[in-house]
Amino acid sequence: MTQIVQMKNMNKYFGKLHVLKDINLTVEAGEVVVIIGASGSGKSTLIRCVNGLEEYESGKLVVDGNELAPKGGNQKSLAAIRKEVGMVFQQFNLFPHLTVKRNIMLAPMKVKNASQVIANATAERLLNRVGIGNQANKYPSQLSGGQQQRVAIARALAMEPRLMLFDEPTSALDPEMIGEVLDVMRELAKEGMTMMVVTHEMGFAREVADRVIYIHEGQIVEEGKPQDVFDNPQNERTQAFLSRVLAH
């Protein structure tokens, strides 16, 4: 199988704070990897390293065949990586001055020089796919949180990424809107998209993930199939974490 992400002994610091410690992780094409852990454990930082939103200090990172050097090194591959990797943020980060459709058309037109006609057709297709084809000409602020996040997913998909990163995509949503976003993600996974998902939605992780990774204080302490990690965690920190989050 093709390795989409390969991390070898990756270390990252925020000043003196050691936030990622000797991370070794590979993600195969078509795999859905869910990363869980307490807040501040470094799980968001981990996926933000994949598309270079965070730099790392030492180790090795290869994304879809492009090696991204540590801080201070050659960052030439960054542009290529970002074209291949889509990202969905906790706060959606839609562009408020553009209509929903224009949000989706922007990157294909600017980065891939897609024509207006092609970009428009792509945007309409993707909006239908995430179930909000009728909202194309509205502005993001006129949409509900769940709809906004679905637009954000469509916006990332418009670049036809090989890998999608999800950074707590449902954490800023009202409870009744979480389902509609998870449904879209579930569909994506079914269609074979390679995904790295940071989430607190344990139900989603159990159902959709091929592999679950538990991070504690910047270290991967447990990794395995969802049923193994959730039902039979080996590490006592994983056990403690799961008993806290699954208790309710």
Next chain:
Amino acid sequence: MEFQFQFDWQAAINSIPYLLKGVPYTLLISFGGLAIGFVLGIIFGLLSINKKWFLRWPATIYIEIFRGTPILVQVLFIFYGLPDLIGNPIDPLAAGIAAIALNSGAYISEVVRGGVQSIDRGQTEAGLSLGLSRSQTFWSIIWPQAFRRMIPPLGNQGIVSIKDTSLFSVIGVGELVRQGQVYIANTFTAFEVYFVVACLYLMITLSLSLLLRLLERRGLASV
């Protein structure tokens, strides 16, 4: 002796044609200066938030000098001081436009800086994550949003600069105040004439306010 003052409407009305000759100068200096000031403001405002210190420092020095000294001193320096250096006299109109440009440019730099910095970091991250370059991200995502936020403070600066041109009567530009002074020297109707001068300034600044209000409303409607 009993003192009685009567507002002489006739004198006020008579002064209007003469005073109106100053309006084009006032408008030319303020809007000409502001146009250049806007360009300076974008350049130095963006430089002042650059990561590289050798770009940031010159911008900061420029901003601090022109914000920190009176515009009257600036225009006197340009008009009376600079000719000593360059060996040629400077046209008072050009000196006035230069003073407004440099002075408003410093304030507009701060407006630009504030506007750009007020845009959430997540917008930049979203742009970069989609594969846009830094400059594409800035000009198609950050700048349009920042500019909208800059409209009210830019309007403020426009009004301040229009009023600042009144100081340039000291270098002999035939703008509104200068016209008033010359007229009063012949008619001794200071009260009436300065009243009309004030009204003319008010008409200019109120028109600008109105225009900006309309702009803001249109800007907001599309966010």
